[in-house]
Amino acid sequence: MTHAQRLANVRDDMRLQQLDAFIVPHDDEHLGEYIPPYAERLAWLTGFTGSAGAAVVLTGKAAVFVDGRYTVQVRHQCDAGLFEYRHLIQEPVLDYVLSELAAGSRVGFDPRLHSRGWFDAANKKLAARDLKLVPVGVNPIDKHWHDRPEPDIQPALLLSQDYSGQHSEAKRNRIAERLAANNIDAQLLTQAEPINWLLNIRGRDIPCLPAVLSFALLHNDGAVQLFAEPAKFNGLDLAGHSGHNVTLAPICELESALCALGQQGARVQLDPATANAWSSLVLEQAGAELVFADDPCMLPKACKNPVEVQGSRAAHLRDGAAVCRFLAWLDRRLAEPHPEREDEGTLADRLQALRAQAPEFVEASFSTISALGPNAAMCHYHHGNGTPRTLGQDAIYLVDSGGQYLDGTTDITRTVAVGEPNDEMRKLFTLVLRGHIDLACARFPAGTGGLQLDALARMPLWQQGYNFDHGTGHGVGHYLSVHEGPQRISPKGSTVPLTTGMIVSNEPGYYRENAFGIRCENLEVVQPAETDGDIPVFEFEHLTQVPFDRRLIDTAWLEARHIDWLNDYHAGVWEKISPQLTGGDLTWLERATRPL
Structure with a gap:
């Protein structure tokens, strides 16, 4: 069944229920970020497979809404002849509904797939313009999704x-x-x-x-x-x-x-x-x-206890060794004849296999973002949604990946040279890395939320006229979701104070559509800082133990303190990871962690 037929079937059902609009969120009954295959209603209707978004079906048109992470991806996956593209933040779903419908219209929704907070706010907003919010007993997508997967029963x-x-x-x-x-x-x-x-x-x-x-x-x-x-x-x-x-x-x-x-x-x-x-x-x-x-x-x-924090440290040491083995292998592969035999998919598989060698490894913590060249400009790109790009035609490669271990959850992004990056790429990489370091070095008083720290990671980019359209950091669970709240670091983020045991990512980036993408990500755990002052102060302890690619660094864009931080960080990576490596992998790590 084509997406045009699916859209037509939903509209037929809307007519039977006398609905003028139907809202389709990317959610299941639990309203978590990750949903099982049988709940992928938004993907079934539109073709969009991202982890956040929504669609609105009207009687004569339809629109799909995504945030800044997916503005490129949605154009690749959704038929522009069927769906308009809208920015979820700049033009919220209900604003669009109000702009398109006349007074007296009926707006359908599945009450199992929307929060109570959304329901109350939507009811009030629509009623003010004489629109009626109508709960449906049976979701019209469920009526027409005939090959819908069955729920999987896996042991607890x-x-x-x-x-x-x-x-x-x-x-x-x-x-x-x-x-x-x-x-x-x-x-x-x-x-x-x-x-x-x-x-x-x-x-x-x-x-x-x-x-x-x-x-x-x-x-x-x-x-x-x-x-x-x-x-x-x-x-x-x-x-x-x-x-x-x-x-x-x-x-x-x-x-x-x-x-x-x-x-x-x-x-x-x-x-x-x-x-x-x-x-x-x-x-x-x-x-x-x-x-x-x-x-x-x-x-x-969110506030991990000492056992969970220690487990997270152990998981990151294990994970760091696997990622270093992968990056060492990649460099050796690039030096061999015909490296183009590798593509984004085989690279992701190789990294997964290296992680899986650890007995504590359970599964990936999210679908690996293995992206060469222009594909890296899509923040949540996945090679399985198209033809994987091959090595040999791009200057840089972005790999964002992680593992679920019995003792912790990991998430790391590294951007590495796989060709000949030009001066602009090296400048932008260095500005992103500088922002990463500035945030990693932050010390902040008790009561500080991620919203107050976000600008530290953006300032080097801002000063040169650049920015990135996603949050700087998300909370991370302990052998649970790789994205958790209430802590996060974002310009529209949480004011919940960052405190002892919270794990957050630090991942500024830069993305140029149809060209390349850059992101530098470590996980950090919040710890009390020792000071001579009279107020409690916190700092970040980095959990991730993998070098940043020295070949992409232009030291002209760094201050001495940034270089000192990098050298100290790389010395720590060498100390912690080298005992787990041998042979060519160990030789690679020695080169990768040399002082600047």
Whole structure:
């Protein structure tokens, strides 16, 4: 079925339901960033495969919305004859709907795929212009997606306290005490990551996200009702692992559990940013009193305990050795005849295979961005969406990749020379690297959020008239999602203070459409800094241990302090990674970490 036919089928269904518009987000019922294949409704309808976006189907036209990471990719994947391209930030979905529809129009949405916060804001905004927000019982895409994949049933993992650092009962009791103090009877949890963190479980339901897709109710006595596919826990002693007051039921029983709370008149807390509208409406209609507040698991999950931090260090040492072996092999391959036999796909496979040699490795932490030349200008490019570009025709190569290990999650980007970079490429790489160093060197008082630090990484580019259209840093989980909140570093980012144990990426970049892309990324963990002052101060400890490509550095664009930082960083990489390498790989590392 072509995308034109799919669009026509959705419009047929809209006419039956008397809808003038239908909104299609990139979300599943859990509203997490990563979704399983059976929930890829946006991709089925439009062809766009990015991790963030939306579409609006009107009776006579349609539009697809993406942020700055995907403005190039969307033009490659979506038919301009079917969809207009819109910037998700500059022209939000609801603004577009209001500009296109007349008063009295009906706007359809699937309440399971939108947050309660979105529902309340959208309802208010549309009603002010006499437009009606209409929940649909059956998503029209689901009606016509005849070859839709079935949900995969993968076994769950009970994560040892040797890795988690804290028993589930201690986590649950700490949060339950706060619920009780605020007269909350139960907390509704709908995203997989906080539930998996809370119960010390992991899964394989979604590629790259080691979590069991589930819902949960955490009661103010610490008891948890977990709603997940029971077959995933066959042969596992969940109660023995997470605590005797943890029960398991199929997801289909969630609605009755919500209704039961409503009939008791319970005060139920939920996060309007992460809980889907459907679950909150079920509670409300059943008689529950809703209390809106941030998910109480998010902040303690983000602040890694000492065991998790030490595990993350160990995972990065392992990961750094694998990436160094890959970069050493790549340089040797480029020196051989016919390096063009390698392409973006075979390069990504090689790196994955090297990571997989570690016994603690589970899977990639996201789909590897293996991008040569102009493909690197697409921030979230994936070679599987087209014909992989081959070595030999480009000056630089960008590889953004990571691993899920039992003791930590990694994410690293390196931009390396695979040809003859010109002076402008070297200048821009150095400006990006300079911004990376300036952020890495930051010391900041308690209470500082990532929003306040973002400009440090952009300033070298700004001063020369350049910028990049994505955040500078995202939070990273511990053997969980490679993207986590509430911490992040972005011009529109979080004001949540960065504090001990939070892991964030540091990844400024520069992208020139149809030409090249540059990004320098390490992961950092926030730690207390020693000072002579009288206020608490924090700093970053870099976790990632891989050299930056000296061949792309133009020292004319660096100050002495930047060169000192690079030399110190490379000396540390040599000290930590060299014991894991031998032969040609060790020789490569010695050259790559020589002082500037």
